[in-house]
Protein backbone atom coordinates (compact mmCIF):
# COMPACT_ATOMS: atom_id res chain seq x y z
CA UNK A 69 0.00 0.00 0.00
CA UNK A 70 3.00 2.32 0.04
CA UNK A 71 2.68 5.16 -2.43
CA UNK A 72 4.62 4.78 -5.58
CA UNK A 73 7.58 7.05 -5.53
CA UNK A 74 8.31 8.54 -8.90
CA UNK A 75 11.91 8.36 -9.93
CA UNK A 76 13.41 10.53 -12.53
CA UNK A 77 15.87 8.22 -14.15
CA UNK A 78 17.48 8.17 -17.50
CA UNK A 79 17.93 4.75 -19.03
CA UNK A 80 21.52 5.14 -20.15
CA UNK A 81 23.32 6.43 -17.09
CA UNK A 82 22.57 4.11 -14.23
CA UNK A 83 26.11 4.16 -12.93
CA UNK A 84 29.49 5.64 -13.45
CA UNK A 85 31.52 3.47 -15.73
CA UNK A 86 34.98 2.93 -14.43
CA UNK A 87 37.50 3.14 -17.21
CA UNK A 88 39.01 -0.20 -18.11
CA UNK A 89 42.71 -0.30 -17.46
CA UNK A 90 44.81 -0.12 -20.56
CA UNK A 91 46.47 -3.29 -21.79
CA UNK A 92 49.96 -4.13 -20.59
CA UNK A 93 51.57 -3.10 -23.84
CA UNK A 94 49.92 0.29 -23.76
CA UNK A 95 50.77 0.86 -20.12
CA UNK A 96 54.40 0.07 -20.81
CA UNK A 97 54.35 2.58 -23.61
CA UNK A 98 52.92 5.24 -21.29
CA UNK A 99 55.54 4.60 -18.64
CA UNK A 100 58.28 4.77 -21.23
CA UNK A 101 56.93 8.07 -22.53
CA UNK A 102 56.81 9.49 -19.00
CA UNK A 103 60.37 8.36 -18.33
CA UNK A 104 61.62 10.00 -21.50
CA UNK A 105 59.74 13.14 -20.49
CA UNK A 106 61.69 13.29 -17.23
CA UNK A 107 65.06 11.96 -18.32
CA UNK A 108 65.48 14.01 -21.47
CA UNK A 109 65.31 17.48 -19.86
CA UNK A 110 67.74 16.37 -17.14
CA UNK A 111 70.11 15.01 -19.75
CA UNK A 112 70.03 18.21 -21.80
CA UNK A 113 70.64 20.26 -18.67
CA UNK A 114 73.59 18.09 -17.66
CA UNK A 115 75.09 18.38 -21.14
CA UNK A 116 74.81 22.17 -21.01
CA UNK A 117 76.59 22.32 -17.64
CA UNK A 118 79.21 19.87 -18.88
CA UNK A 119 79.86 22.00 -21.98
CA UNK A 120 80.31 25.06 -19.78
CA UNK A 121 82.86 23.22 -17.64
CA UNK A 122 84.64 21.93 -20.74
CA UNK A 123 84.88 25.32 -22.42
CA UNK A 124 86.27 26.95 -19.28
CA UNK A 125 88.89 24.23 -18.82
CA UNK A 126 89.96 23.81 -22.43
CA UNK A 127 90.39 27.55 -22.96
CA UNK A 128 91.86 28.11 -19.49
CA UNK A 129 89.43 30.99 -18.81
CA UNK A 130 90.25 32.91 -15.65
CA UNK A 131 87.75 32.48 -12.78
CA UNK A 132 87.19 36.25 -12.54
CA UNK A 133 85.95 36.21 -16.13
CA UNK A 134 83.90 33.03 -16.13
CA UNK A 135 84.12 30.49 -13.30
CA UNK A 136 83.52 26.82 -14.06
CA UNK A 137 80.40 25.23 -12.57
CA UNK A 138 82.54 23.13 -10.26
CA UNK A 139 84.16 26.27 -8.85
CA UNK A 140 80.76 27.89 -8.34
CA UNK A 141 79.65 24.87 -6.32
CA UNK A 142 82.80 24.77 -4.23
CA UNK A 143 82.51 28.52 -3.56
CA UNK A 144 78.92 27.97 -2.52
CA UNK A 145 80.07 25.39 0.02
CA UNK A 146 83.05 27.44 1.17
CA UNK A 147 81.04 30.67 1.63
CA UNK A 148 77.91 28.92 2.93
CA UNK A 149 78.15 30.76 6.24
CA UNK A 150 77.73 34.21 4.69
CA UNK A 151 75.51 33.14 1.83
CA UNK A 152 73.07 31.18 3.95
CA UNK A 153 72.53 34.20 6.20
CA UNK A 154 71.82 36.31 3.14
CA UNK A 155 69.53 33.63 1.77
CA UNK A 156 67.53 33.74 4.98
CA UNK A 157 67.25 37.51 4.77
CA UNK A 158 65.95 37.37 1.20
CA UNK A 159 63.58 34.50 1.96
CA UNK A 160 62.19 36.36 4.94
CA UNK A 161 61.64 39.56 2.94
CA UNK A 162 59.89 37.58 0.24
CA UNK A 163 57.68 35.65 2.60
CA UNK A 164 56.55 38.72 4.51
CA UNK A 165 55.98 40.67 1.29
CA UNK A 166 53.97 37.82 -0.21
CA UNK A 167 51.89 37.45 2.92
CA UNK A 168 51.13 41.17 3.11
CA UNK A 169 50.39 41.27 -0.62
CA UNK A 170 47.98 38.35 -0.27
CA UNK A 171 46.15 39.89 2.67
CA UNK A 172 46.08 43.33 1.06
CA UNK A 173 45.22 42.12 -2.42
CA UNK A 174 42.38 39.87 -1.26
CA UNK A 175 41.07 42.45 1.21
CA UNK A 176 40.93 45.21 -1.36
CA UNK A 177 39.50 42.86 -4.01
CA UNK A 178 36.66 42.02 -1.60
CA UNK A 179 36.02 45.74 -1.09
CA UNK A 180 36.06 46.24 -4.86
CA UNK A 181 33.51 43.45 -5.23
CA UNK A 182 31.08 45.35 -3.02
CA UNK A 183 30.79 48.35 -5.29
CA UNK A 184 31.75 49.22 -8.82
CA UNK A 185 32.22 52.82 -7.78
CA UNK A 186 34.84 52.02 -5.16
CA UNK A 187 36.63 49.82 -7.67
CA UNK A 188 36.66 52.57 -10.29
CA UNK A 189 37.94 55.18 -7.85
CA UNK A 190 40.74 53.08 -6.37
CA UNK A 191 41.87 50.97 -9.30
CA UNK A 192 43.95 53.77 -10.89
CA UNK A 193 46.22 53.83 -7.84
CA UNK A 194 46.89 50.14 -8.16
CA UNK A 195 47.59 50.54 -11.87
CA UNK A 196 49.97 53.44 -11.30
CA UNK A 197 51.93 51.40 -8.77
CA UNK A 198 52.01 48.50 -11.19
CA UNK A 199 53.13 50.31 -14.35
CA UNK A 200 55.82 52.43 -12.69
CA UNK A 201 59.04 50.35 -12.86
CA UNK A 202 60.07 49.22 -9.41
CA UNK A 203 63.70 50.15 -10.18
CA UNK A 204 62.53 53.75 -10.42
CA UNK A 205 60.51 53.65 -7.21
CA UNK A 206 63.16 51.98 -5.06
CA UNK A 207 65.56 54.95 -4.70
CA UNK A 208 62.65 57.14 -3.69
CA UNK A 209 61.52 54.71 -1.03
CA UNK A 210 65.11 54.55 0.26
CA UNK A 211 64.93 58.28 0.89
CA UNK A 212 61.90 57.95 3.14
CA UNK A 213 62.38 54.57 4.76
CA UNK A 214 65.25 52.62 6.29
CA UNK A 215 66.66 50.13 3.83
CA UNK A 216 65.09 47.00 5.36
CA UNK A 217 61.59 48.48 5.23
CA UNK A 218 62.12 49.96 1.78
CA UNK A 219 63.14 46.57 0.41
CA UNK A 220 60.08 44.98 1.95
CA UNK A 221 57.80 47.66 0.51
CA UNK A 222 59.29 47.20 -2.96
CA UNK A 223 58.70 43.46 -2.88
CA UNK A 224 55.18 44.09 -1.62
CA UNK A 225 54.35 46.58 -4.36
CA UNK A 226 55.22 44.23 -7.20
CA UNK A 227 53.56 41.21 -5.59
CA UNK A 228 50.40 43.07 -4.68
CA UNK A 229 49.01 43.87 -8.10
CA UNK A 230 48.67 40.40 -9.66
CA UNK A 231 46.88 39.17 -6.56
CA UNK A 232 44.56 42.16 -6.52
CA UNK A 233 43.72 42.07 -10.21
CA UNK A 234 43.27 38.31 -10.39
CA UNK A 235 41.13 38.12 -7.28
CA UNK A 236 39.00 41.05 -8.45
CA UNK A 237 38.47 39.31 -11.76
CA UNK A 238 37.68 36.03 -10.00
CA UNK A 239 35.15 37.56 -7.63
CA UNK A 240 33.38 39.14 -10.59
CA UNK A 241 33.40 35.94 -12.68
CA UNK A 242 30.72 33.97 -10.91
CA UNK A 243 28.07 32.18 -12.94
CA UNK A 244 25.17 34.69 -13.19
CA UNK A 245 22.66 31.84 -12.88
CA UNK A 246 24.22 30.77 -9.59
CA UNK A 247 24.04 34.36 -8.45
CA UNK A 248 20.34 34.35 -9.31
CA UNK A 249 19.92 31.14 -7.36
CA UNK A 250 21.42 32.74 -4.27
CA UNK A 251 19.15 35.72 -4.76
CA UNK A 252 16.11 33.47 -5.13
CA UNK A 253 16.84 31.82 -1.81
CA UNK A 254 17.39 35.16 -0.12
CA UNK A 255 21.13 34.86 0.54
CA UNK A 256 22.77 38.01 1.87
CA UNK A 257 25.96 39.57 0.56
CA UNK A 258 28.15 37.85 3.10
CA UNK A 259 26.90 34.33 2.41
CA UNK A 260 27.10 34.94 -1.31
CA UNK A 261 30.70 36.06 -0.86
CA UNK A 262 31.67 33.05 1.24
CA UNK A 263 29.69 30.31 -0.46
CA UNK A 264 29.74 31.47 -4.05
CA UNK A 265 32.18 34.23 -4.93
CA UNK A 266 35.14 33.01 -2.90
CA UNK A 267 35.18 29.48 -4.34
CA UNK A 268 34.67 30.80 -7.88
CA UNK A 269 37.55 33.21 -7.37
CA UNK A 270 39.92 30.61 -5.90
CA UNK A 271 41.53 29.47 -9.19
CA UNK A 272 42.08 33.09 -10.26
CA UNK A 273 43.49 34.01 -6.86
CA UNK A 274 45.91 31.07 -6.87
CA UNK A 275 47.07 32.03 -10.35
CA UNK A 276 47.77 35.52 -9.01
CA UNK A 277 49.71 34.22 -6.02
CA UNK A 278 51.85 32.09 -8.29
CA UNK A 279 52.84 35.11 -10.34
CA UNK A 280 53.27 37.22 -7.20
CA UNK A 281 55.71 34.70 -5.66
CA UNK A 282 58.18 35.19 -8.49
CA UNK A 283 57.62 38.95 -8.57
CA UNK A 284 58.21 39.33 -4.84
CA UNK A 285 61.66 37.84 -5.33
CA UNK A 286 62.38 40.20 -8.22
CA UNK A 287 61.15 43.16 -6.17
CA UNK A 288 63.33 42.22 -3.21
CA UNK A 289 66.41 41.73 -5.40
CA UNK A 290 65.93 45.01 -7.23
CA UNK A 291 65.48 46.94 -4.00
CA UNK A 292 68.50 45.31 -2.37
CA UNK A 293 70.65 46.27 -5.31
CA UNK A 294 69.33 49.82 -5.20
CA UNK A 295 69.94 49.97 -1.46
CA UNK A 296 73.44 48.59 -1.93
CA UNK A 297 74.31 49.02 1.73
CA UNK A 298 75.94 46.51 4.00
CA UNK A 299 74.78 45.75 7.49
CA UNK A 300 73.34 42.88 9.35
CA UNK A 301 70.32 42.62 7.07
CA UNK A 302 71.97 42.15 3.67
CA UNK A 303 70.32 39.74 1.29
CA UNK A 304 71.56 37.70 -1.65
CA UNK A 305 71.36 40.57 -4.12
CA UNK A 306 73.63 42.63 -1.90
CA UNK A 307 76.12 39.76 -1.95
CA UNK A 308 76.10 39.96 -5.74
CA UNK A 309 76.85 43.69 -5.75
CA UNK A 310 79.54 43.26 -3.12
CA UNK A 311 81.20 40.36 -4.96
CA UNK A 312 81.13 42.43 -8.11
CA UNK A 313 83.08 45.22 -6.43
CA UNK A 314 85.63 42.74 -5.19
CA UNK A 315 85.84 40.91 -8.49
CA UNK A 316 84.89 37.72 -6.64
CA UNK A 317 83.02 36.38 -9.64
CA UNK A 318 82.64 32.76 -8.43
CA UNK A 319 80.83 34.02 -5.36
CA UNK A 320 78.67 36.22 -7.53
CA UNK A 321 77.63 33.14 -9.47
CA UNK A 322 77.00 31.24 -6.27
CA UNK A 323 74.67 33.95 -5.00
CA UNK A 324 72.94 34.06 -8.38
CA UNK A 325 72.47 30.30 -8.24
CA UNK A 326 70.85 30.61 -4.81
CA UNK A 327 68.47 33.30 -6.09
CA UNK A 328 67.41 31.07 -9.00
CA UNK A 329 66.89 28.12 -6.69
CA UNK A 330 64.81 30.29 -4.36
CA UNK A 331 62.59 31.32 -7.27
CA UNK A 332 62.12 27.72 -8.38
CA UNK A 333 61.40 26.62 -4.83
CA UNK A 334 58.75 29.30 -4.28
CA UNK A 335 57.10 28.55 -7.59
CA UNK A 336 57.02 24.82 -6.91
CA UNK A 337 55.49 25.28 -3.46
CA UNK A 338 52.78 27.61 -4.73
CA UNK A 339 52.03 25.34 -7.70
CA UNK A 340 51.68 22.39 -5.32
CA UNK A 341 49.33 24.26 -2.99
CA UNK A 342 47.26 25.35 -5.95
CA UNK A 343 47.07 21.80 -7.29
CA UNK A 344 46.02 20.38 -3.92
CA UNK A 345 43.26 22.96 -3.51
CA UNK A 346 41.82 22.61 -7.00
CA UNK A 347 42.36 19.01 -7.98
CA UNK A 348 38.87 17.84 -7.08
CA UNK A 349 37.06 20.17 -9.39
CA UNK A 350 38.93 22.68 -11.47
CA UNK A 351 39.85 21.97 -15.09
CA UNK A 352 43.36 23.34 -14.60
CA UNK A 353 44.18 20.72 -11.97
CA UNK A 354 42.44 17.64 -13.34
CA UNK A 355 44.52 14.69 -14.37
CA UNK A 356 44.65 14.31 -18.08
CA UNK B 357 15.95 3.48 -1.47
CA UNK B 358 12.51 2.05 -0.94
CA UNK B 359 9.34 4.07 -0.69
CA UNK B 360 8.79 3.29 2.95
CA UNK B 361 12.11 4.83 3.91
CA UNK B 362 10.87 8.24 2.87
CA UNK B 363 9.38 10.56 5.44
CA UNK B 364 5.64 10.10 5.25
CA UNK B 365 4.73 13.70 6.05
CA UNK B 366 4.92 14.80 2.49
CA UNK B 367 2.17 12.74 0.96
CA UNK B 368 0.13 11.89 4.02
CA UNK B 369 -0.35 15.23 5.70
CA UNK B 370 -1.73 17.03 2.70
CA UNK B 371 -5.29 17.07 1.45
CA UNK B 372 -5.36 15.96 -2.17
CA UNK B 373 -6.97 19.15 -3.45
CA UNK B 374 -4.80 21.68 -1.69
CA UNK B 375 -1.36 23.09 -2.30
CA UNK B 376 0.82 24.06 0.62
CA UNK B 377 2.40 27.46 0.88
CA UNK B 378 5.21 29.01 2.86
CA UNK B 379 2.65 30.78 5.03
CA UNK B 380 1.23 27.39 5.92
CA UNK B 381 -2.26 27.89 4.60
CA UNK B 382 -3.37 26.36 1.36
CA UNK B 383 -4.55 27.82 -1.90
CA UNK B 384 -7.46 25.80 -3.20
CA UNK B 385 -6.73 23.87 -6.33
CA UNK B 386 -7.76 25.90 -9.34
CA UNK B 387 -7.62 29.23 -7.53
CA UNK B 388 -5.14 31.82 -8.85
CA UNK B 389 -1.72 31.38 -7.29
CA UNK B 390 0.05 34.15 -9.13
CA UNK B 391 -1.28 36.56 -11.72
CA UNK B 392 0.69 38.73 -14.15
CA UNK B 393 -1.33 41.87 -14.86
CA UNK B 394 -0.39 43.91 -17.89
CA UNK B 395 3.28 43.15 -17.33
CA UNK B 396 5.92 44.66 -19.59
CA UNK B 397 9.66 44.26 -19.51
CA UNK B 398 12.08 46.46 -21.33
CA UNK B 399 15.81 45.89 -20.92
CA UNK B 400 18.23 48.82 -20.49
CA UNK B 401 19.48 48.25 -24.04
CA UNK B 402 16.03 49.06 -25.39
CA UNK B 403 14.86 45.51 -26.16
CA UNK B 404 11.19 45.04 -25.29
CA UNK B 405 11.20 41.44 -24.11
CA UNK B 406 7.57 41.39 -22.96
CA UNK B 407 4.70 43.69 -23.77
CA UNK B 408 1.46 43.80 -21.78
CA UNK B 409 1.54 40.19 -20.69
CA UNK B 410 -1.57 38.81 -18.99
CA UNK B 411 -1.17 35.43 -17.39
CA UNK B 412 -2.79 33.60 -14.51
CA UNK B 413 -1.12 30.60 -12.92
CA UNK B 414 -3.66 28.52 -10.98
CA UNK B 415 -2.81 26.27 -8.10
CA UNK B 416 -2.30 22.74 -9.36
CA UNK B 417 -1.66 23.87 -12.93
CA UNK B 418 0.95 22.36 -15.14
CA UNK B 419 1.33 25.43 -17.30
CA UNK B 420 3.65 25.46 -20.28
CA UNK B 421 5.03 28.62 -21.82
CA UNK B 422 5.52 27.68 -25.46
CA UNK B 423 7.14 29.86 -28.07
CA UNK B 424 10.05 30.35 -30.46
CA UNK B 425 13.50 31.31 -29.29
CA UNK B 426 13.77 34.87 -28.07
CA UNK B 427 10.06 35.42 -27.44
CA UNK B 428 10.59 36.17 -23.76
CA UNK B 429 9.83 32.85 -22.07
CA UNK B 430 12.86 32.95 -19.79
CA UNK B 431 12.19 36.59 -19.02
CA UNK B 432 8.60 35.83 -17.98
CA UNK B 433 9.82 33.06 -15.69
CA UNK B 434 12.46 35.30 -14.12
CA UNK B 435 9.86 37.98 -13.47
CA UNK B 436 7.66 35.46 -11.66
CA UNK B 437 10.64 34.30 -9.60
CA UNK B 438 11.36 37.92 -8.67
CA UNK B 439 14.85 37.76 -10.18
CA UNK B 440 14.11 40.78 -12.31
CA UNK B 441 11.83 43.78 -11.76
CA UNK B 442 8.98 44.51 -14.15
CA UNK B 443 9.10 47.71 -16.17
CA UNK B 444 5.33 48.12 -16.01
CA UNK B 445 2.39 46.14 -14.67
CA UNK B 446 2.01 44.06 -11.54
CA UNK B 447 2.58 40.53 -10.34
CA UNK B 448 -0.03 39.53 -7.77
CA UNK B 449 0.36 36.61 -5.42
CA UNK B 450 -2.55 34.83 -3.83
CA UNK B 451 -1.11 35.82 -0.47
CA UNK B 452 -1.36 39.46 -1.50
CA UNK B 453 2.29 40.10 -0.73
CA UNK B 454 5.37 39.13 -2.71
CA UNK B 455 7.22 38.57 0.56
CA UNK B 456 4.74 35.88 1.52
CA UNK B 457 4.82 34.23 -1.86
CA UNK B 458 4.90 30.46 -1.94
CA UNK B 459 8.16 28.59 -1.79
CA UNK B 460 9.65 28.57 -5.27
CA UNK B 461 11.94 26.05 -6.90
CA UNK B 462 13.80 27.18 -10.00
CA UNK B 463 15.42 24.96 -12.61
CA UNK B 464 17.61 26.81 -15.06
CA UNK B 465 18.18 26.07 -18.72
CA UNK B 466 21.64 24.74 -17.78
CA UNK B 467 22.28 22.57 -14.70
CA UNK B 468 24.01 25.49 -12.91
CA UNK B 469 25.76 23.39 -10.27
CA UNK B 470 28.65 24.62 -8.15
CA UNK B 471 31.61 22.70 -9.62
CA UNK B 472 33.58 22.78 -6.36
CA UNK B 473 30.84 21.16 -4.31
CA UNK B 474 29.68 17.55 -4.21
CA UNK B 475 26.20 16.58 -5.35
CA UNK B 476 25.08 16.53 -1.73
CA UNK B 477 26.37 20.02 -0.99
CA UNK B 478 24.79 21.32 -4.19
CA UNK B 479 21.40 19.95 -3.22
CA UNK B 480 21.92 21.20 0.34
CA UNK B 481 22.36 24.80 -0.83
CA UNK B 482 18.74 26.07 -0.62
CA UNK B 483 18.32 24.64 2.88
CA UNK B 484 21.74 25.92 3.92
CA UNK B 485 20.75 29.42 2.87
CA UNK B 486 17.57 28.97 4.91
CA UNK B 487 19.69 28.28 7.97
CA UNK B 488 19.51 24.48 8.19
CA UNK B 489 22.38 22.40 9.44
CA UNK B 490 23.64 19.63 7.20
CA UNK B 491 22.60 17.06 9.78
CA UNK B 492 19.01 18.24 9.82
CA UNK B 493 18.93 18.55 6.07
CA UNK B 494 20.31 15.09 5.29
CA UNK B 495 16.97 13.26 5.16
CA UNK B 496 15.60 15.95 2.86
CA UNK B 497 18.63 15.75 0.61
CA UNK B 498 18.37 11.99 0.41
CA UNK B 499 14.68 12.25 -0.32
CA UNK B 500 15.25 14.75 -3.13
CA UNK B 501 18.06 12.69 -4.63
CA UNK B 502 16.04 9.51 -4.62
CA UNK B 503 13.10 11.36 -6.17
CA UNK B 504 15.32 12.09 -9.15
CA UNK B 505 16.82 8.62 -9.12
CA UNK B 506 20.31 9.47 -7.93
CA UNK B 507 20.37 8.17 -4.34
CA UNK B 508 23.89 6.75 -4.73
CA UNK B 509 25.57 9.86 -6.01
CA UNK B 510 25.71 12.01 -2.89
CA UNK B 511 29.48 12.13 -2.82
CA UNK B 512 30.04 12.51 -6.56
CA UNK B 513 31.40 15.74 -7.97
CA UNK B 514 29.42 17.45 -10.77
CA UNK B 515 32.13 16.81 -13.34
CA UNK B 516 31.72 13.07 -12.82
CA UNK B 517 28.08 13.18 -13.97
CA UNK B 518 26.57 13.06 -17.45
CA UNK B 519 24.54 16.00 -18.73
CA UNK B 520 21.24 14.32 -17.90
CA UNK B 521 22.41 13.42 -14.40
CA UNK B 522 23.51 16.99 -13.76
CA UNK B 523 20.08 18.18 -14.81
CA UNK B 524 18.51 15.74 -12.34
CA UNK B 525 20.72 17.04 -9.54
CA UNK B 526 19.56 20.51 -10.47
CA UNK B 527 15.94 19.33 -10.20
CA UNK B 528 16.67 17.69 -6.84
CA UNK B 529 18.06 21.00 -5.62
CA UNK B 530 14.84 22.73 -6.67
CA UNK B 531 12.75 20.07 -4.90
CA UNK B 532 14.67 19.96 -1.63
CA UNK B 533 12.70 22.84 -0.10
CA UNK B 534 9.44 21.11 -1.10
CA UNK B 535 8.34 24.09 -3.16
CA UNK B 536 4.71 24.69 -4.00
CA UNK B 537 5.65 26.46 -7.22
CA UNK B 538 8.21 24.91 -9.51
CA UNK B 539 9.58 27.12 -12.30
CA UNK B 540 11.46 25.25 -15.00
CA UNK B 541 13.27 26.86 -17.92
CA UNK B 542 13.61 24.36 -20.76
CA UNK B 543 15.13 21.85 -18.36
CA UNK B 544 15.32 19.03 -20.88
CA UNK B 545 16.13 21.00 -24.02
CA UNK B 546 19.72 19.80 -24.15
CA UNK B 547 18.88 16.11 -23.69
CA UNK B 548 18.27 13.38 -26.25
CA UNK B 549 14.68 12.48 -27.02
CA UNK B 550 14.72 9.09 -25.27
CA UNK B 551 15.95 10.59 -22.02
CA UNK B 552 13.58 13.49 -22.41
CA UNK B 553 10.53 11.22 -22.74
CA UNK B 554 11.56 9.37 -19.62
CA UNK B 555 12.14 12.56 -17.65
CA UNK B 556 8.80 13.94 -18.87
CA UNK B 557 6.95 10.95 -17.44
CA UNK B 558 8.87 11.20 -14.19
CA UNK B 559 8.25 14.92 -13.91
CA UNK B 560 4.49 14.44 -14.28
CA UNK B 561 4.38 11.82 -11.56
CA UNK B 562 6.65 13.94 -9.38
CA UNK B 563 4.30 16.88 -9.74
CA UNK B 564 1.33 14.75 -8.71
CA UNK B 565 3.22 13.28 -5.79
CA UNK B 566 4.41 16.66 -4.50
CA UNK B 567 1.13 18.39 -5.29
CA UNK B 568 2.96 21.44 -6.58
CA UNK B 569 2.20 23.88 -9.37
CA UNK B 570 4.56 23.90 -12.34
CA UNK B 571 5.36 26.59 -14.88
CA UNK B 572 7.36 24.91 -17.59
CA UNK B 573 9.13 26.75 -20.40
CA UNK B 574 9.65 24.83 -23.62
CA UNK B 575 9.92 25.37 -27.34
CA UNK B 576 8.61 21.92 -28.16
CA UNK B 577 4.93 21.75 -29.14
CA UNK B 578 4.84 18.00 -28.41
CA UNK B 579 6.45 18.30 -25.01
CA UNK B 580 4.03 21.03 -23.94
CA UNK B 581 0.98 19.13 -25.20
CA UNK B 582 2.05 15.94 -23.45
CA UNK B 583 2.81 17.52 -20.08
CA UNK B 584 0.53 20.46 -19.51
CA UNK B 585 -2.97 21.12 -18.33
CA UNK B 586 -2.66 24.46 -20.07
CA UNK B 587 -0.38 25.90 -22.73
CA UNK B 588 0.27 29.61 -23.07
CA UNK B 589 1.53 30.14 -26.60
CA UNK B 590 3.86 33.12 -26.97
CA UNK B 591 5.05 35.14 -29.94
CA UNK B 592 8.10 37.36 -30.25
CA UNK B 593 8.76 41.03 -30.94
CA UNK B 594 7.27 42.06 -28.67
CA UNK B 595 6.91 39.02 -26.40
CA UNK B 596 3.24 38.35 -25.71
CA UNK B 597 0.75 35.55 -25.25
CA UNK B 598 -1.22 34.82 -28.41
CA UNK B 599 -3.25 31.84 -27.31
CA UNK B 600 -4.11 29.77 -24.25
CA UNK B 601 -4.95 26.14 -24.80
CA UNK B 602 -6.56 24.01 -22.09
CA UNK B 603 -5.93 20.29 -22.20
CA UNK B 604 -8.61 18.31 -20.42
CA UNK B 605 -6.91 15.11 -19.35
CA UNK B 606 -5.82 14.07 -15.91
CA UNK B 607 -2.16 13.90 -14.87
CA UNK B 608 -0.11 11.83 -14.89
CA UNK B 609 -0.45 10.74 -18.48
CA UNK B 610 1.13 7.82 -20.20
CA UNK B 611 2.64 7.05 -23.56
CA UNK B 612 -0.71 6.19 -25.18
CA UNK B 613 -1.85 9.76 -24.50
CA UNK B 614 0.23 10.72 -27.50
CA UNK B 615 -2.35 9.01 -29.69
CA UNK B 616 -5.43 10.48 -28.05
CA UNK B 617 -7.48 13.21 -29.60
CA UNK B 618 -6.97 15.66 -26.70
CA UNK B 619 -3.21 15.50 -27.32
CA UNK B 620 -3.44 15.74 -31.09
CA UNK B 621 -5.95 18.59 -30.87
CA UNK B 622 -3.66 20.52 -28.48
CA UNK B 623 -0.69 20.04 -30.83
CA UNK B 624 -2.76 21.26 -33.78
CA UNK B 625 -4.07 24.28 -31.91
CA UNK B 626 -0.61 25.28 -30.67
CA UNK B 627 0.86 24.90 -34.15
CA UNK B 628 -1.97 26.97 -35.65
CA UNK B 629 -1.41 29.73 -33.11
CA UNK B 630 2.33 29.81 -33.77
CA UNK B 631 1.90 29.79 -37.55
CA UNK B 632 -0.79 32.44 -37.31
CA UNK B 633 1.60 34.72 -35.44
CA UNK B 634 4.36 34.15 -38.00
CA UNK B 635 2.07 34.77 -41.00
CA UNK B 636 0.77 37.95 -39.44
CA UNK B 637 4.34 39.18 -39.17
CA UNK B 638 5.19 38.21 -42.72
CA UNK B 639 2.29 40.27 -44.04
CA UNK B 640 3.36 43.40 -42.20
Ligand SMILES: Nc1ncnc2c1ncn2[C@@H]1O[C@H](COP(=O)(O)OP(=O)(O)OP(=O)(O)O)[C@@H](O)[C@H]1O
Pocket residue numbers: 399400401403404405423424425426427428429430431432575595
Ligand atom coordinates in the same frame (compact mmCIF):
# COMPACT_ATOMS: atom_id res chain seq x y z
N1 LIG C 1 19.72 40.78 -19.84
C1 LIG C 1 19.22 41.14 -21.04
N2 LIG C 1 19.56 42.31 -21.59
C2 LIG C 1 19.05 42.69 -22.79
N3 LIG C 1 18.20 41.96 -23.52
C3 LIG C 1 17.84 40.77 -23.03
C4 LIG C 1 18.33 40.29 -21.77
N4 LIG C 1 17.79 39.07 -21.54
C5 LIG C 1 17.01 38.82 -22.60
N5 LIG C 1 17.02 39.82 -23.50
C6 LIG C 1 16.27 39.91 -24.77
O1 LIG C 1 14.91 39.65 -24.45
C7 LIG C 1 14.33 38.82 -25.44
C8 LIG C 1 13.71 37.62 -24.77
O2 LIG C 1 14.74 36.83 -24.18
P1 LIG C 1 14.45 35.49 -23.42
O3 LIG C 1 15.74 35.00 -22.89
O4 LIG C 1 13.35 35.70 -22.46
O5 LIG C 1 13.97 34.55 -24.62
P2 LIG C 1 13.51 33.02 -24.57
O6 LIG C 1 12.11 32.98 -25.04
O7 LIG C 1 13.80 32.43 -23.26
O8 LIG C 1 14.45 32.38 -25.68
P3 LIG C 1 15.15 30.93 -25.71
O9 LIG C 1 14.10 29.94 -26.06
O10 LIG C 1 16.16 31.06 -26.79
O11 LIG C 1 15.77 30.70 -24.36
C9 LIG C 1 15.41 38.48 -26.43
O12 LIG C 1 15.21 39.30 -27.58
C10 LIG C 1 16.69 38.86 -25.75
O13 LIG C 1 17.59 39.39 -26.68
Ligand SMILES: [Mg+2]
Pocket residue numbers: 429430431465541
Ligand atom coordinates in the same frame (compact mmCIF):
# COMPACT_ATOMS: atom_id res chain seq x y z
MG1 LIG D 1 15.28 31.01 -22.51
